[in-house]
Structures are given as structure tokens and as C-alpha cells.
Amino acid sequence: MLTPDQRDKLLDEFVFQTIYDMTINELASLAAGVIRDGLKEQSDQEFLQLVHETSPQLLEQLTPKGFAPNNHGETTRQNGRQDLRSTSKPYERGA
Numbered sequence: 197m198l199t200p201d202q203r204d205k206l207l208d209e210f211v212f213q214t215i216y217d218m219t220i221n222e223l224a225s226l227a228a229g230v231i232r233d234g235l236k237e238q239s240d241q242e243f244l245q246l247v248h249e250t251s252p253q254l255l256e257q258l259t260p261k262g263f264a265p266n267n268h269g270e271t272t273r274q275n276g277r278q279d280l281r282s283t284s285k286p287y288e289r290g291a
Contacts, residue, residue: 215223235243247254
């Protein structure tokens with residue numbers, strides 16, 4: 197059995213080794229999942245306030261028609277950053 201200190205140390209080392217072994221797309225996919233899960237519990241009002249404060253351009257994209265699709269039918273960001281949603285898959289260790 198592990199002592200609490202041994203477990204904490206091993207856990208930290210395992211987590212960081214896992215992260216170091218990931219590609220940037222795997223890491224982005226994992227981060228997106230964590231952020232998405234964290235935001236699921238927020239009310240619409242809380243979520244809209246957060247978006248308004250941090251990424252107001254996303255609210256400007258909302259129209260009666262929704263987000264503008266690109267030529268592939270995927271939504272794109274208008275802030276110049278690459279949209280990894282269509283290129284990354286949910287993270288699976290060892291994939």
C-alpha cells in the first residue's frame with residue numbers, strides 16, 4: 197500500500213508524464229473536454245456572462261441562422277485561431 201505522500205507524488209509524476217507524452221492535438225482535446233465539463237453546470241445566464249466577458253466575438257456570431265459554416269459544413273472561429281474541434285478526437289491514452 198502507498199502512504200498518502202507516496203500516492204500524491206506518484207499521481208503527480210504520472211499525470212505530468214501522461215501530459216508530456218501527448219501530442220498538441222491530444223492535449224487540446226483533453227483541455228476542451230475539461231473546460232466543457234466544467235461549464236455544463238452553469239446556468240445559461242452565467243455562461244452567457246462568461247462568454248460576454250471573455251469572448252464577446254462569439255456572441256456576435258449568433259444570428260437567427262446560427263454559426264456560419266465553412267465549406268466543409270463545420271463552424272469556424274473568426275478570430276484567426278485554428279479550430280481543433282474537427283481535427284481532434286476525445287483523448288484516449290495510448291491512441
